[in-house]
Ligand SMILES: Cc1cc2nc3c(=O)[nH]c(=O)nc-3n(C[C@H](O)[C@H](O)[C@H](O)COP(=O)(O)OP(=O)(O)OC[C@H]3O[C@@H](n4cnc5c(N)ncnc54)[C@H](O)[C@@H]3O)c2cc1C
């Protein structure tokens with residue numbers, strides 16, 4: 001049993017043999033940042049100040065390109081081989097919320113976009129509602145023990161309703177079933193809340209939100225939270241997609257500027273043919289952000305969506321002066337079991 005100490009708070013926790021630093025922290029009720037839980041997104045990156053760890057599960061893909069002198073580790077994969085002292089961002093706001101499993105029933109299913117389905121889930125009869133912070137996600141638990149992560153698109157409701165925006169990925173087992181087979185009244189088992197993509201209220205800085213595709217779901221929840229709070233902080237929301245039909249709640253997002261003190265919304269289309277004549281901005285969404293804000297040093301940035309967009313934001317926004325500690329994101333990666341197979345060479349999937 002080794003001990004991990006967090007330098008900034010001086011909190012420490014034990015790590016059982018074979019356990020990752022992230023798992024041990026969660027067991028101790030300490031919230032450290034994470035998203036994919038598979039070593040590819042980098043949101044759990046921390047600095048190792050002393051000690052040694054190994055990566056017996058997935059290789060630490062998200063550390064590639066990081067200079068060894070930075071002594072970076074990935075908390076979701078790192079297994080200590082001695083006591084560790086680390087510098088990591090703690091997300092204390094999520095620590096009080098209990099993560100649990102819950103049976104839910106599908107109470108609404110509707111088409112949002114050609115390949116996106118909206119789902120409303122409600123706790124099964126007699127079950128207490130789930131608690132979460134805006135921006136967090138849940139895992140849908142499949143019968144064979146696998147899990148499929150989806151962001152919660154709303155903030156907690158009195159009736160316990162949970163809204164999901166599910167994109168149908170070609171060849172995807174669960175999302176194909178959601179698209180074609182799932183019926184009203186069907187039961188699902190979920191676990192949540194998960195993740196640390198949540199509003200940071202310890203800041204007065206203006207905020208940029210960048211969503212790609214269904215990455216809009218958690219961004220919607222967080223922006224609605226800040227609007228409900230009556231924040232005076234300027235907010236600039238960018239939503240990128242291939243075509244206008246994929247911007248499935250554009251009118252609602254455009255209406256935010258009338259409800260908030262200082263909010264601007266930009267839709268950005270990546271397909272030139274779709275953009276032509278649409279009246280919408282053309283290009284990649286992260287490029288639009290940088291065109292408008294070449295200096296990001298005074299801002300907080302929240303981003304959520306496909307891994308390629310997240311990778312571009314992680315690199316280019318830091319190059320544009322954004323502090324790494326002010327960049328918050330969820331990368332809509334493959335589920336952890338799929339990533340583990342890909343990284344171990346057991347599945348050949350284009351794009352990784
Ligand atoms: C933290 C987090 C939050 C997420 N939130 C959302 C959300 O709110 N809405 C949403 O639509 N998605 C979200 N995702 C992505 C979603 O979890 C995956 O698309 C889903 O797990 C696919 O499950 P499946 O069983 O259909 O596909 P699988 O059967 O697991 O995969 C089959 C094939 O589909 C392809 N595939 C699988 N996942 C992806 C992917 N993400 N992108 C591209 N191709 C893929 C691969 O080719 C794979 O071989 C999130 C992911 C993470 C990590």
Ligand code: FES
Pocket residue numbers: 033034035036037038039040041042043044045062074075076077
């Ligand atoms: S790399 Fe660890 S959570 Fe994504």
